[in-house]
Amino acid sequence: MTSPPPTFVTKVLKVKPESISFKPGNLLPTITDRKTQENLNLAAHELTTTNNAIGFPTETVYGLAGSALDDESVKSIYRAKNRPSDNPLIVHISSRDQLSRKLNCQEIPSIYHKLIDEFWPGPLTILLPVDEKTNISNLVTANQNTFAVRMPSHPVARALIAISDTPIAAPSANASTRPSPTMAEHVYHDLQGRIPLVLDGGNCKVGVESTVIDGLCNPPMLLRPGGVSLEQIKQVGGKEWENIIRAKKTAGKNEVVRTPGMKYRHYSPTAKVVLFVNCQDGNTAISKYITKHQLQGKKIALLRSKYFEINENELGIRVVRDLGTKASDVSFNLFKLLREVDELNVDVILVEGIEEDNEGLAVMNRLSKAAVETIDGENM
Incomplete structure (x- = not known):
């Protein structure tokens, strides 16, 4: 094949x-x-x-x-x-x-x-x-x-x-x-x-x-x-x-799986995706992340949903898109917006996570597989 x-x-x-x-x-x-x-x-x-x-x-x-x-x-x-x-x-x-x-x-x-x-x-x-x-x-x-x-x-x-x-x-x-x-x-x-x-x-x-x-x-x-x-x-x-x-979110490399989506990297744009959870308005967590990884001057995109109120000018974020405030809206917009900002040739895509209930469980399953890294504000 x-x-x-x-x-x-x-x-x-x-x-x-x-x-x-x-x-x-x-x-x-x-x-x-x-x-x-x-x-x-x-x-x-x-x-x-x-x-x-x-x-x-x-x-x-x-x-x-x-x-x-x-x-x-x-x-x-x-x-x-x-x-x-x-x-x-x-x-x-x-x-x-x-x-x-x-x-x-x-x-x-x-x-x-x-x-x-x-x-x-x-x-x-x-x-x-x-x-x-x-x-x-x-x-x-x-x-x-x-x-x-x-x-x-x-x-x-x-x-x-x-x-x-x-x-x-x-x-x-x-x-x-x-x-x-x-x-x-x-x-x-x-x-x-x-x-x-x-x-x-x-x-x-x-x-x-x-x-x-x-x-x-x-x-x-x-x-x-x-x-x-x-x-x-x-x-x-x-x-x-x-x-x-x-079932566990991701199967092992040599593990047999019975359905798609349990193995291999999925749902990923070309740009690096970073998922943020439990980060309140997002400003502190994103500022720390940008500084730690020396992303100043890089082309950064942000996909936000319910809680983030980012001062994008101060943080140097050049592309901002709204996923929606309801889980059903985030589900509808997620893949489309990941593709849209990726086609703008951004270097990094920062994404605000949502609660893992109802439609949110599927959304976070996809985001966790797309993300290279997850930042938990409660553990910062």
């Missing part, structure tokens, strides 16, 4: 999510916009007649799609991203019927029933067992005995999967280790020439990847926080999920 990807003239095809709907009981979408129908058909044709990976929007981030049933398609995903092959992929389906019919997964363990009734379609990924009947490429699972699956709620994603009638393996559509893409232009920036097309469905609404849970172990485990909060899982899942435990 180390061979270079083919060279493409990458096309960006506009689609209108608002023109797509799924009527109850129908496996195929109703599409009212002719151009959207044409572009979805083109993308579905690419998935079903070639081994090429393509970019598409989901409610979380943009994904890079290839058939989860075909080894060569999965290899195209790994090549385009330059992704390590021991990092498993998530399978995306358009319906439970497709899960049964195409992947030959006939039963979903009862521990998941309440959760998928509430959060499918949506940003929740579950782990299911692989047996001799499961129709899935071993490259998707990294040769493990489980696979991760979700049903996206974004109408473009779900329509693409339904029209092609192909369960798709889809990591985020960025170059490996880069911040995840929340706009089609991010995908084009990272993967231009590496994939034939990107479906442009506008901005992603959630902004961080899906939540991944494992109900096959006892107690069940949160493998990756994301678009469905830990609090929501406990509330909806009931007694079976009240003792859910959190």
